[in-house]
Each structure stands twice: as structure tokens, then as C-alpha cells.
Amino acid sequence: MAIDTRPGPEPGSDTPPAGPDDAETARARRLTRQRRLRATRPWLLLAPALIVLAVLLLWPLLRVVLLSFQDYGLREIRTGESNYTGFDNYRALLTDSFLWTTALPNTVVFAVACVTLTVATGTLVALLLHRLGRFWRVVCSTAIMAAWAMPAVTGTYAWIWIFDPLNGPVSAGLDGLGMIEPRETNWFTDRWSFYAIAVLNVVHHGFPFVAITVFAGLLTIPRELPEAATVDGANAWQRFWHVTVPTIKPVFTVVTILSTIWDFKVFVQIYLMPGGDGANPAVLNLGVWSYVRSFGRNDYGQGAAIAVLLTVLLLVITVLYVRTLFKEKDEL
């Protein structure tokens, strides 16, 4: 296993010794060689990491795409044989009304709600952090870091307990106010209340990242800008929209793209909720549907097709975002 990793002396990078400049051509040749070395060296150094990425990311991605064109079951997995069926999986998927009435709307509406709320909450918390003194800033950021550090599984079980219709605190509180009858309540069976709880869970887990990133962005705004705006008579609301937001717009774009990617492929937070593993088809999203198809029904081709659809959807959204980002940069 042991590979000698100590970088040896690199002759190419040494500054040329100050010799007598007798031969101009030799020097020029040496310079081109150096330039070529300098151009390839980063790639050489990156190569191990790139190879690892290719093996760990690109190859599986390619496999999923290849799988999505096959009728691939447990038998094929065992024998390793291919069984190409062209676009059959996609045809079946795209003509399935379940995709259009349930899985896709669940995924998209849920993601839009989560991203909006995550970015809004995160920004508000960042603004709060910006105004706090050192002590309270440490206290607050520690608290939100804890929410961030919590594994999704643990967080999901906590939220399930909080909303447990029979023994959870929310139900007990509402019962105390006489608003619900706990024995006749189950928030997990209804599509809307199920996803409302899931949104809370995902936003709670996702806003700390936005808050910290936006907070870092806020620190880069020169103090003179808001001061000048204040002098010009802008109120807090105007300062936020006309000074803060335009200055750190790239930060917002990045957190929005990342949140979108995360919230589209949410799996654990849905799968672990009561009925979320497929017992209640009304709450399936693309991620869980793909899993149930693949590993539950051993129909890996169909599962892969759903996964590819999800990936394509995400790529399109990301490309749109990035394009608007670059367009704005050009306009500036």
C-alpha cells in the first residue's frame, strides 16, 4: 500500500541560475519547456483526485444511465448480463399518470417551498447574526450549527415524535387548547400535512448553511455602502433590497442552486416518515419512488429511469440558474 509520496526536488521549478546570458536560443527553449511543464503540472497533480472522482462519480452515473435503458432485475444483477430494451422504461415512466399527478408535483412543489423558506429563513438569521454582539453571535451560531450538524435520520425521528398524533407535544398542546382530538388525528396520512412536516424538517436542517454563507457574504459589504445609503435617506428595507441584495447576489445564487439540488433529491426525510416508504402512495416523491422501484421491486431499470429523470430535471434548473448568474455578471 505504501507509496512514496514525498515530492522530490523538482528541477523544472527551480529559478534559473543567474548564468552568463550567452545563448539566447537556449534560454528561450528552456522557457518554453518551463511553460509547458507549468501548464501540465497542475493537471498532473490533480490527476489522482480526478481519477478518484471519475471512478466514484462518473462511472456510477454512466452505469445508472445505461441501466435505465435495460430491463434489469435481480437475475441480471447476479449474472451481470445486459438486457437492453431501448426506451421502454422511459416510455412506461412518462406515460404513467402517477408521475404527473403525484410524484413530480410532490417533488417540485415540495422543493420550491423548501428552497424559498430555507433561503428566506437563512437570510433573516444571517441579518440577525450581523447585528448581534460577539457573545450572542457565538451563542446563536452554536445553536444553528447544532441543527446543521444533526444527522438527517435523527432530525427526522425528532420531527416525527414532535408531530406524533397520540403522544407528541404539538398534539398535546393543540389538545389542551381544545383544537383537535388526538385520537382522531393523524397528520401523516394527508398529503398536505405530511409535506408541511417534511418542509419544517428540511428547512430546519438546511437553513444554517444558508445563514452562515449569507452572513459571510454580509461581512464583505464595505461599511461605506449602507452608510451612504442612510445618509441619502434610505430606510432599512430599502437598504436591504438596494444595497445588500445586489452586492451579494452571487452568494444568494449559489445557496439557491445548492438548496435546490438538495431539496429535489430529498429521500431520508420522506422515507422515514410514517407511510413515506410507499405505504401511502399519495406522498411518494421521485427519490423514494426510484428506490422502491429499484430495491423493493427489483426493477432496477425503471428505478434508474426515474433517477435519470430527476437528474435531468436538476441539470436543467441548475443550467438556467447559472446562465442568469453569468448574464448578470456580463451586464455589470
Next chain:
Amino acid sequence: MRRRHTALAAAMSLGLLTACGGDGGSGSGDGASGATLELWVMEGTYPDTGSYFEDLKAAFEEETGARLNYQLVPWDEAHDKFTTAAAGDTLPDVSEIGTTWVPEFADAAIVADMSDWIEDDGLSGDLVEGLQQAGTVDGQLYGMPWYAGIRALFYRADVFEEHGLEPPTTWDELLEVGLQLKDLEPDMIPYPVPGSSEHSFYPYLWGAGAEIAVEDGDGWTSTINSPEAVEGITFFTELATEHGLSVAAANTWTEADSLQSFQDGQAAMIVNGAWTVGNLLNEDESWDGKFGVLPMPGKDGGISPSFMGGSLVSVIEGSSEPELAWELVKLMTTGDFADRWSEETGFFPGQQSLLAEYSTSDDPYVAPFAEQMSEGGKLLPVTEKFGAVQAEQVVQQMLLAILSGNKDVQTAADDAAAAMDRIFQE
């Protein structure tokens, strides 16, 4: 500065490489005879197995001179693990196999045909019939019966006694006693109807004389919407929707949630497996005598069948040491180790001769299960397609739709039958 950066990058990328390739240590160090067997056993349904597997390992290594590595795999992850291991060619030599997986695993050539071994060693006459049937595909046996588990009715004996109630033996009595409990113990849940547990429901389907699906010619057809089935579904779900013996929360409960509710002192009656008795008693000794167990009440008396699950031990197809693997299977499923396993876990053994002593037991936590097993143990349709039906949770979807009021019984049953038939015909 620049120099330091590149050196750091190089070190980091190499670190990545070594981290990925670093699997030199395990797997090596073969014993004198050279062979090492891998064994997978499921965990999660029985109490701590203590030293059982260490003793098994020692016995096997002493007997054969080969080495044995065992791994405990949680039940919920096991199916995925088999799939990924099959894809990555890292399956073990021997594994415990849940009875319901046999058809698909046999079809995919994951488990080996063991009929000849079992026949040649004279073991075929002593197998528990239900397990043997569950392990048989097209006349070939794909595993050696190891243990069986069966479900029955748990009830709070102390509460029943306090109010002078009799444990139910028919459906009418069950409803009657449930309604009485509803009045007498308003804080308890007389009979939770768990919507995400198919096995809590099947006794009512089978008890009404219906089948989930029947085999005709060379295919299967769902009969979950037959008049008898609808009668069973209606009785079961009306316990919740009409009679209020359950709570809405239970609409998404699994079998484990029911047990939790029983353990928390909320549920008065639940359907659960024989192996949970040990869990209950281990956790709190005061449970001894506080609860009773009954075979599932029949519609008009007698016993309603309940699902007999269990496990086989199978040699994995493609094992490099099949004969040695078979020796291990025999060691686990016959004789002392088989006996000790059922004693420690609360499961029934897979051999008739060992099972016999259970049927005459007068232990109140063993006898009802033994009775249920001998008179009302039933299998799910033995076809790999039914695995897909379960994965798709067709039955749970039906129950949830009825319990949450989204569909009436007949519509939900028709939809479930259609969903099953679609899978059967695929």
C-alpha cells in the same frame, strides 16, 4: 508559499487514493486448512444472542479446521445488502434467508438448490412442513429450515381480570370485549388497527375463508376482492372506522408501533409475534403474568390462520466451498445448536422432532403459539411476484386508504386486486 500548496494538494490527492484502496488487512490470514467461510445472520427480531455465534464459530472451526467469519445483518437492510452484494460479487458462502425471499433468490440464482444434500443426509423426513413448503420452488428445496415464527393475539391479562372480562375466542366476542374496554378504560386503545402492518391483517382475511391470491394454471390471480375477503377486510377496518376501538395514529402504524403502544400500556390487545414475548419479559420482569397470549380468534370459534414466517439457512450459489458450507448449514439447523437457538430466541425449530416438545408445552407464553402454528400457520403466495406485491405495499395501501376514509372497502379491495394482478402478469 506556492510550493507548499502544491505539495499539500499532492499529499491530499494521494491520501484520497490510499483511503480508497486501503483494504489490505481484512480477509487475509487463512487458517491451516486454508478455507474461510462467510456467514450472514439476520438480527433485529430476537433478543441479544449472547455467545451463540461465538460458540458456533468455535464448534465449526474445531470440527472442520476451516475458519468461520460471521456477520449480523439487520433485517431491514438485509434485502438491499443481498442485492448490492450480488451485484458486487461479495455474497457470503452461507446465509440465513427469510422464507419470503426464497422465490426471488432462487430465480436469480443467489441461493443453491440443496435438495440432494438434504435428501442424501436423510434430513428430508424431519422438516417442519410449512418451512419446507416456503423454501421449495419448482419442487427443489433452496434452504434448510432453521426456525419459524408465528403471530397470535396479545392481551392485557391484568386489565381483563380487573374488569372481569373474558379473552375473546370469536370475532363477535373480540368486538364485544373491545367495546366494553372502550367504556371501562377510556385512556387505553382497545384494539389498534395498524394500517402499515400486513401481518396484523391477514388473520382476518384468512379467517373469513379468503385467500390473498390463487394459482391457476401457470399464473397467479388476486382474490383479495372476493366476497369473503371483503367481509374480512370490513370486519378488521370497522374495528377502527365504525367502532372506534383504534386511534387515527394507528392508521400508519407498523407491527413494531403496535408493540410499542402495548409496551407503553396504551394498547389492550395487539397481534404480534412469538419472539416479542422474550423482548417484553427481558425489558421488564413485571410483564410476566401481566399479559396473556391467545391463538387468533376464528370468525365463529376455532382459530384464524396467521402468517408463519421464518428463516432457512442456505448455501449461496457460487460459494467456493459448497461442501464445507453444507456442513455449516447442518451444524446450525440440526442437533444442539438448533435446539439452543429456539430456546434462546423464542422461535420454533425447523425440525419436527425438535418441535414436538413445544406442542405439549404448558408454558402460557409458548402453548398458544404452538397451537396457532399447528392449527393455523399459513404461508403467503410462494412466487417471486409476491415479493414485488409486498415491496409495492399493495395491502398496506389498501388498508390505509380505507382507514383514512379515502376509499370504501370494495373500491380499495378492487384496486388492490388490480394492482396485484398487474404485478403477477408482468
